[in-house]
Amino acid sequence: MSDATPSPTTIFLLAENRLLREALVRILAKKPDVTVVRAMAFDSAALDELVACKAEVVLLDSPSLAFSGPHLATSIRRLLPSARIVMIGMERDEATFLRAVREGVMGYALKDASAMEIVSAIRGVAAGEAVCPPCFSRAIFQCAAQQLAVVPELTGFQPNGLSRREQQLVSLIRLGLTNKEIAARLNLSERTVKNHVHRIFRKVGVRDRMAVVERCQANPEMNLPKLE
Numbered sequence: 001m002s003d004a005t006p007s008p009t010t011i012f013l014l015a016e017n018r019l020l021r022e023a024l025v026r027i028l029a030k031k032p033d034v035t036v037v038r039a040m041a042f043d044s045a046a047l048d049e050l051v052a053c054k055a056e057v058v059l060l061d062s063p064s065l066a067f068s069g070p071h072l073a074t075s076i077r078r079l080l081p082s083a084r085i086v087m088i089g090m091e092r093d094e095a096t097f098l099r100a101v102r103e104g105v106m107g108y109a110l111k112d113a114s115a116m117e118i119v120s121a122i123r124g125v126a127a128g129e130a131v132c133p134p135c136f137s138r139a140i141f142q143c144a145a146q147q148l149a150v151v152p153e154l155t156g157f158q159p160n161g162l163s164r165r166e167q168q169l170v171s172l173i174r175l176g177l178t179n180k181e182i183a184a185r186l187n188l189s190e191r192t193v194k195n196h197v198h199r200i201f202r203k204v205g206v207r208d209r210m211a212v213v214e215r216c217q218a219n220p221e222m223n224l225p226k227l228e
Helices: 018-028 046-053 063-067 072-079 094-102 115-126 134-149 164-174 179-186 190-204 209-217
Strands: 009-014 034-040 057-060 084-090 107-110
Touching: 009 018, 009 046, 009 115, 018 034, 018 084, 018 115, 034 046, 034 115, 046 072, 057 072, 057 115, 063 072, 063 084, 063 094, 072 084, 084 094, 084 115, 094 134, 107 115, 164 179, 164 190, 164 209, 179 190, 190 209
Parallel strands: 009 034, 009 057, 057 084, 084 107
Antiparallel strands: none
């Protein structure tokens, strides 16, 4: 039996707030089970450095950078699918939190979170958990209930009802590609891709891109194409 100590969880800290960035680096440096491989503000080289570091956890402190502008959350999921994103220093805003969930963020810490709460969030997502403040638990339950309410035939979903082209689109959606990016890759018009995506939503019984991927992955009979 090996007694080797597990390697520390690698962290890429991409924070606009310099004070927060420097404080977290000092705090995390004292934790033997985590290591910050890079800490910086966003610039044109940030994504290249992130990919080069192959960090396991990415800390972000800016919703505007994560969900609009450079769309960092989507870009990170596409370029480094294994990385888990944690939003830190967040306002107590339910809409922003739910947007983060839809974008695939796995951890969420408010601006008044303690250092230990942030460390716990990092450890949680590194272990495969999703972590959020208790104040948002109700919002998640409500969203799940609403989605189930508008999809009464959920258990009757038949993945084989998707055409080969639609299955191919699901694989590309899984990579975080936009309709425009999918259109360029498949040499289709953006409108054609949009129509395909809406048709997939209707067949699968969901209302957003993340949900369609989750639903298809939950069905082992769905053999999504492997893309190069």
